[in-house]
Amino acid sequence: MIDLRSDTVTKPSPAMLEAMLKAKVGDDVFGEDPTVNELESLAAKIFGMEAGLFCPSGTMTNQIAIKVHTQPGDEVICDKLAHIYQYEGGGIAFNSGCSVKLLEGDRGRFTAEQVLEGINAFEDYKARTSLVAVENTTNRGGGSCYKFDDIIAIKKVCQEYNLGLHLDGARLFNALIQNNETPKQYGKLFDSISICLSKGLGTPVGSVLLGTNTFIKKARRVRKVLGGGMRQAGFLAAAGIYALENNVGRLKEDHLHAKLIAEALSQKDFAGEILPVETNIIVAEIKGSLTPTDFTAKMKAAGISLMAISTNQIRMVLHLDISIKMVHEIIKTIKEL
Numbered sequence: 001m002i003d004l005r006s007d008t009v010t011k012p013s014p015a016m017l018e019a020m021l022k023a024k025v026g027d028d029v030f031g032e033d034p035t036v037n038e039l040e041s042l043a044a045k046i047f048g049m050e051a052g053l054f055c056p057s058g059t060m061t062n063q064i065a066i067k068v069h070t071q072p073g074d075e076v077i078c079d080k081l082a083h084i085y086q087y088e089g090g091g092i093a094f095n096s097g098c099s100v101k102l103l104e105g106d107r108g109r110f111t112a113e114q115v116l117e118g119i120n121a122f123e124d125y126k127a128r129t130s131l132v133a134v135e136n137t138t139n140r141g142g143g144s145c146y147k148f149d150d151i152i153a154i155k156k157v158c159q160e161y162n163l164g165l166h167l168d169g170a171r172l173f174n175a176l177i178q179n180n181e182t183p184k185q186y187g188k189l190f191d192s193i194s195i196c197l198s199k200g201l202g203t204p205v206g207s208v209l210l211g212t213n214t215f216i217k218k219a220r221r222v223r224k225v226l227g228g229g230m231r232q233a234g235f236l237a238a239a240g241i242y243a244l245e246n247n248v249g250r251l252k253e254d255h256l257h258a259k260l261i262a263e264a265l266s267q268k269d270f271a272g273e274i275l276p277v278e279t280n281i282i283v284a285e286i287k288g289s290l291t292p293t294d295f296t297a298k299m300k301a302a303g304i305s306l307m308a309i310s311t312n313q314i315r316m317v318l319h320l321d322i323s324i325k326m327v328h329e330i331i332k333t334i335k336e337l
């Protein structure tokens, strides 16, 4: 089966598994796992930030960040498509007791002016706006990327109104590779950054939260409260180190593969609007003779798995377990539908 449902379906390569097997480990709740410590400081160094915290998932790194940045009764500003709002089980309310101000962005991206409009007046009866969360690349927005200048403008508003600025960078490396940006540019602007190792970078588990020493000290405590304190987690962290050292540059292949498949799809009558393919995600409207469910079923019958994400849209996600040979097979199948 060629699996395009998500970039989380990748399996560790033999070389990654070997790095995991060889890891030196200790009890990370005691702060004694050398490989976890190495991953945390490597990620922090890459972003020019003070400290990192290894967590089991991107949901946990985001939720911890929100918890540390806010007090119950505060409000978080994010896009209406944001993962932290759509796909984290209501965690903003559950874990942090906060409400959200949802912005009507463009494919998951919003502007500094929208943030400004979204900030509540400082009144007794208003929730206190305390945090802005940016997602780059956007997941539900089809892998779209922010222009860096737009993030700088958002940061200015946050500084003026004393708001924290968090980055859900589950797929940040896709944006960096695509736009020739550097991790340090992002490290300078954001108060906290969450990166996923288990998506395009291909590890079985893990995300890293980055911030100042003080922020990460608080975050470490919240991780424990949420049950995310792991013991000999170095076996997992070793996969993360391997991924950061070996799997970042190749992301551009996924972007090329996504463009090739989208191009083939666009020639078909049943393809409606295809969101501009900026990185490794294709979101396409399916219309006329086929429904998204029909399309998904036909592709599945040909050995290709993907997801219908709404009544009229499908999603395909490229990743490191999809070779160019498979891409040709996918294109051939689409052409014959």
Ligand SMILES: *Cc1c(COP(=O)(O)O)cnc(C)c1O
Pocket: 056, 057, 058, 059, 060, 062, 083, 084, 135, 137, 138, 139, 168, 170, 171, 196, 198, 207
């Ligand atoms: C996948 C993802 C996450 C985290 O997901 P987990 O499955 O909890 O690791 C967070 N944000 C975005 C934008 C994502 O795509």
